[in-house]
Structure formats: structure tokens, C-alpha cells
Amino acid sequence: GDSVTQMEGPVTLSEEAFLTINCTYTATGYPSLFWYVQYPGEGLQLLLKATKADDKGSNKGFEATYRKETTSFHLEKGSVQVSDSAVYFCALTPPGNTPLVFGKGTRLSVIA
């Protein structure tokens, strides 16, 4: 079945450091890909998405590019802030209305 694998955490970075969180997927067909963020004590919020190969999703300084050839959707940010501390989830949904499949999440802590 479809699945998402993302890098194990936790990840601890200093403020203004470069962030990469790796995400790879296994899916039949051409899924849509998502990154969600969960701040402490809250539900998940959509951070960015991409619906076809070579699409780049971006939001709040975060970016991810849909790479079909490597089945990847890595999350990047050039300069993290303390306020970016959260858990990040990579997810996919195949075409149609099949429910979202999530990775296990990566906890990011940014220290001043």
C-alpha cells in the first residue's frame, strides 16, 4: 500500500540554521503531497502542498519540491526561527478521495 517515510527526529537546530527534513514516498499512480505542521497542544495545519511532478510548494519560508524520479518531497527552510519549533508531518493522498497517509512526524526544536 501507499506509505510515507520521513527522517527520524528529534532535530535540534540553532536559530538561523538551514533546515532539511527528508520525506520519501511509495505510491501507485500520481499522489498529491503535503507537509503539515503541529505546534504544541494544537491540531495539524497544512503548511504546503504539491499536486504534480516538479511542482514546488512554499509557505512561510518553507519549500518542498515534488520529485517523481526520486519519489521525494523534502522540506527545506533557509533560516529557522524559534517559532518554527513544532512537529512536521509529510503526507500523501492518491488521486481521488482515498484518505491521507501520514509519515510518523519529525520533531524540530530551534534554540536561540
Add this chain to the structure above:
Amino acid sequence: DAGITQSPRHKVTETGTPVTLRCHQTENHRYMYWYRQDPGHGLRLIHYSYGVKDTDKGEVSDGYSVSRSKTEDFLLTLESATSSQTSVYFCAIKKDRTNYGYTFGSGTRLTVV
């Protein structure tokens, strides 16, 4: 944004008792979902619904049932709670005719003692 509320926000219950969690939306979208979140497992789908009285199982449906008698409400019932069902439960909706992902509720933290 889509109004989605979960109740209760926190609950402690005893092993063997039935428990019902409620998810309410204000915008009448067709698709609603229940996930559970556990350390090391991320989010796992319990059940979902694609309309009134139309539901289907997810990967971790054992011990859970759902009902959707109105578009706006999706209920999750633990028929006889066990300690393994201690978790944070999230409801989500998918806005109709979009591919914008899901909107999540704030979650229900359930502890089974």
C-alpha cells in the same frame, strides 16, 4: 476557515466503559475522518465518512465504531475502552471539490485507566 470542533477536549475513563467522541463541522463538507496520534506512529486512520450513513474503515478500526446521521456530526465510539486506546484523537474534514488537504480539529486527549 472551516469551523470544526471536537468534544470533549480531554477525558479520563475507566477500562471497559464506552466512550463517544464528537466532531462537528459548520460547512457541510462530505468527507470527515478520525485519526489517532501516538508517539512513534504519527497519525493513523481509524474510520472515515463520505456522506450521511456512508462510512468506511481505516487501518486501526478494531475496537472503534462510527456514526454519521447528520452531515455536520461524525461520532467516534470506543465500545469498551482499553488502555491501548489511550491516545490523542483528531477529526479532520476535506473541503469539497478541492485538493487543499484536510482541516483538523484541535484534538481530544483520551486517557483510559
